[in-house]
Amino acid sequence: MSVGVLRYGVVGVGMMGCEHIRNLVAIEGCEVAAIADPHQPSRQNALQLAPSVSEYLDHREMLRKEHLDVVVIATPNFHHRQAIADALEHDVHVFVEKPLCITADECREVIEVERRASQQDRVVWVGLEYRFMAPTARLIAEVKKGSCGKVQMISIREHRFPFLNKVDNWNRFNRFTGGTLVEKCCHFFDLMILLAQARPKTVYASGAQSVNHLDERYGGAKPDILDNAYVTVEFDTGVRAMLDLSMFAEGGKNEQEICVVGDQGKIEALMPESLVRIGRRDKGRKGVEEVKVEQSSSTVVGMHFGASYIEHLEMQKAIREKSPSLVTLQDGLMSVAIGQAAHLSIAESRTVDFGEIEG
Ligand SMILES: NC(=O)c1ccc[n+]([C@@H]2O[C@H](COP(=O)([O-])OP(=O)(O)OC[C@H]3O[C@@H](n4cnc5c(N)ncnc54)[C@H](O)[C@@H]3O)[C@@H](O)[C@H]2O)c1
Structure with a gap:
């Protein structure tokens, strides 16, 4: 090499x-x-x-x-x-x-x-x-430097458009993708772990394929990927995290809204508005700083802010x-494992102990 x-x-x-x-x-x-x-x-x-x-x-x-x-x-x-x-x-x-x-x-x-x-x-x-998108990178940096104190709650909302068409339509079936909560949401579970700096303990999820791809057929088979879900993850430190996913929500200003609440403040990243808000409890609503976070001009801006x-x-x-x-690879494993646990939780309508998947 x-x-x-x-x-x-x-x-x-x-x-x-x-x-x-x-x-x-x-x-x-x-x-x-x-x-x-x-x-x-x-x-x-x-x-x-x-x-x-x-x-x-x-x-x-x-x-x-x-x-x-x-x-x-x-x-x-x-x-x-x-x-x-x-x-x-x-x-x-x-x-x-x-x-x-x-x-x-x-x-x-x-x-x-x-x-x-x-x-x-x-x-x-x-x-x-997603770790390298400018607004999330700024949010991660603020959390690391303690701007919100000790992290207690993480909520990630992704409200976006349906899955695009792919070569041979591989993304329409769980057996090819691992399921939406693995395929798409591994990004967000990775962010949760990074922000919580802790080990997931339990995962509970509710989700379904309610709107998208219902009339599509590929070789006679109907797509089986879910298009909306709520997932909660509890970490062994007591930090709790939540994902709110909708893939039929183009009618919104932001696709991703990531929010971290600590014992001293709250930090939000909004994309594509590209805003990061940093607030302290002691300064209240009027003290919230709103920063427009741009990608460096040397970056080739492709998808995801040039990430x-x-x-x-x-x-x-x-x-x-x-x-x-x-x-x-360990980060890759953990982000997949939370998605898999969430799918198991939906399939069996129960809370999944992360150890069942983590092995
Ligand atoms: N980082 C991100 O945010 C992001 C965004 C989109 C896709 N992805 C990931 O990128 C990967 C590809 O997704 P995509 O959107 O480009 O799909 P795609 O269908 O557009 O492209 C996949 C390509 O792989 C080719 N391919 C299939 N089998 C192959 C083989 N055996 N050897 C070589 N090539 C083969 C297909 O012919 C196709 O050209 C997926 O894992 C997807 O999850 C990541």
Whole structure:
């Protein structure tokens, strides 16, 4: 694994793979050398962004033939486990899109494969990029510096549009995605853990597929992904967190509203309004500071406030400085495990002890 110009190979060049390519071509000190995707239209789109890349239909052939430094995996969720295992057989750093895998068991398998491969200084990074969106990054920084005191409550509301159409409609079925609370909401469970700095203890959820995709059929099969849910997570420190998800709520100003209440104050991040509000109990309503948080102008602003650009810069820093990944396989596992626990809670109408999933 060299530390000169970093040669990237991208596995899966659909919407998110292209987002990575768009960002990587704008970063100095790296090049996108190869792509692997069996779907010709996806490869065609990727070639428009990086015309001189080598094209492969099979990622294993790409891994064998190209001398890559970093492999980005942006295939459908159900394929991550195999793609990571294949990549880990080579001398490469690995970036894998969220969710790490579709179940906690699969995540643990991947962690074991990585441990056995024991490649020194290898950076393996999970693309939980909401950490790097400017408003959430500011909220996290404020919590860390104690602006709201000791964290007690975290509430995350995502009210957004329905799932987009994907290649082969993989995102319409739980068996390919892990379920909406894994596929989509692993981002938010990751933020909860990061903000709570504690271990989840119990998960209770209520949710259903009430509005979206009800009339769609794929090969005769009806989509089974839920489109609305409430999830509560209790942590072993007494911190409690709540997710409010609606995927038929385009009629709102913000898609995400993240709120942390501590014993001394309250911090909110609102997106896409890009506002962070910081308030102290002792200053009351009039003392609430409202900050417009913009992404740095050097960032390639793609999806999510240019978070992919920032996470690649951070990952490259870790590679060059031989420092640890900021978003580890363990982080990937925990974010999937809460989503899985929430789905189990819905399926069995009961509170799930996190230990049942954590193992
Ligand atoms: N970080 C984020 O916020 C974010 C946003 C969207 C998607 N994602 C994640 O990115 C991943 C890809 O999602 P997407 O929206 O780009 O889906 P997509 O359907 O647009 O693209 C997936 C691509 O993978 C290709 N593919 C399928 N099997 C493959 C294989 N065996 N080898 C190589 N390529 C293969 C498909 O042909 C397709 O081009 C998913 O894991 C998704 O959860 C993350």
